[in-house]
Amino acid sequence: MVTMSDVAKEARVSRATASYALRGDTRIAESTRNKVVEAARKLNYTANLSARSLRSGKSGIIGVAIFELDKPYPSQMSATLSRKINAYGMQAIIQQTSISKRNEISILQRVTSQLCDGTIFSPGSISNEEMRALTDGKPMVLLDDPSLHPAFDSVMTAGTAGARTAVMHLISIGCRRIIVIGASLSTMNDPANANTTKTLRLRGCLQAFQEAELAFDDTTFINADHWDPDTARNIAHQLIDSGRQFDGAFCMTDSLALGFMRGLADRQVYVPQDAALVGFDGIKEGGLSLPSLTTVQTDLDDLAAKSVGMLMERINQPQAHLEPQQMTANYKLVVRESSRR
């Protein structure tokens, strides 16, 4: 391994000078800097990350910790965040929490807070206090922070407004017997859930129902333990088998929607003829399915710009001890075949 001493020797300067020169400190004479840079290139030198990070506390790395990388939405979000981070000249590393608390702690404690200049974290089962302790004061931006008293900057998806838009759209195309897949109404009973993704989306649904003066009850809202396609596919089977009637469905994520659509097809119920369908997230797969999926699409570029932007601000101004900020990512309704009649 070639170290800075090697470079300094090659350029016939001191280690200190070499260090300054390579980082472009203006106090170093241009001619000296050129010598050093040339020597570094000749030796194919790269600064040792551990050493630099140990001494300066900076690594140039931003961590992204996300629940499950094999699901379309988180993977597309991570990819977008990663590119945005690169655009700032930083390296992005992505870690999968698998929604396991042990994993979350391990990631925050052993990697993120140690190595990363900042973290973008999609919290699962870990509390604000634990995060405080584990991040050791390093900047962190949360994605969809459900806590009642935010302790960190965060970027939210437009859960309530988006869900409201989705249901309003179903109503506007003539649906009158609408069901919602993803959460049951009872979720909202517990005040601790006031800001969870489920509650926010439920709230938007209720707004739409009320504005349109459409009746609803407990059976309108169907919980999904896991927001994945197989769960939704089973729900569809049960629903049809039970003889339930509906002419429109809002699924709280696209993954649910695609699974639900498939489940309906398994029972010869077809979208959009028999029931219109709207999802949420805007994953790419929704544009390819048969029929293609109407969805409330979160603008991932905007989400990435906001979260990485906030994080970089904190990193660059660590002294500013501002209140935690909350931003919301843009969204738009993308109308496709699943709601065209």
Add this chain to the structure above:
Amino acid sequence: MVTMSDVAKEARVSRATASYALRGDTRIAESTRNKVVEAARKLNYTANLSARSLRSGKSGIIGVAIFELDKPYPSQMSATLSRKINAYGMQAIIQQTSISKRNEISILQRVTSQLCDGTIFSPGSISNEEMRALTDGKPMVLLDDPSLHPAFDSVMTAGTAGARTAVMHLISIGCRRIIVIGASLSTMNDPANANTTKTLRLRGCLQAFQEAELAFDDTTFINADHWDPDTARNIAHQLIDSGRQFDGAFCMTDSLALGFMRGLADRQVYVPQDAALVGFDGIKEGGLSLPSLTTVQTDLDDLAAKSVGMLMERINQPQAHLEPQQMTANYKLVVRESSRR
């Protein structure tokens, strides 16, 4: 930040003793170790990664560098690798190369070779020699290494055997006018391409055609510049618009297959009635599409077990200077609706 000195002081031992105790060195008396461990827990101590890594050259981190995280196959592969790495008690960090050479170099040079005890890398545009230089002798396992003279351990997907299986399956269900989407025959003309994914899969197709004594020519094989759904969708449009007849299609990836299927549907050509369809990879989305997709499924658990296993062996026995090894991941044909007649 709480350091080892703090722990040592709290436990009333020296820093060295604390270090040994925490890592379970047997020379430390049990009672002493308990004191230290207790102190560490009380202070909520975590060893500084940079310091440890700088001094010992080990970090407990394995890097995974993959081309695009927002595509189903690489994202599902990364997720599986990540879990497998965790099962070995190591931390996994995932980085996205975006198939940009600059990015690949940057990742290898600035993060992977610096920080990671080993790397699993899906090479894009970087050469063996460059990798040698950038990894600085650290263990690395390549995924689908296309080089003619492998310089690293690698795990291959069963390109030739898998593609052969796929085409044989189409033949076995009665298809006689089969087309292949993904690469053109001319790809194989350049000897430099002898081991690329495209060539391997082409080779398998040719074997199947020849064994079944089925005619084929240049027009049987249609190139896709990018292996993504939109490209395939366009190909489908062009093919149908040009009046091309076929009763079966093998797409070199599931993403191509799903796009192709959607493109056929855009032109009122339906799978499997009008043409049977087989993909390659085995992404989860293939089980949900309408119709569900027959595919040659790569066993990702097996792929992960093999690649992480090889890597861990290299890490644990750095002295053994064995020849580069090649392994191949298991696969199986998963027959679904797209080829049921």
Add this chain to the structure above:
DNA sequence: TTGAAAGCGGTACCAA
């Protein structure tokens, strides 16, 4: 069985 001390490869203060 434990402790003192020398680094690992950089950074940054201070002096020249």
Add this chain to the structure above:
DNA sequence: TTGGTACCGCTTTCAA
């Protein structure tokens, strides 16, 4: 403008 040097926090050799 440049160089000497202390130090970041941990590991590891060597001595006690």
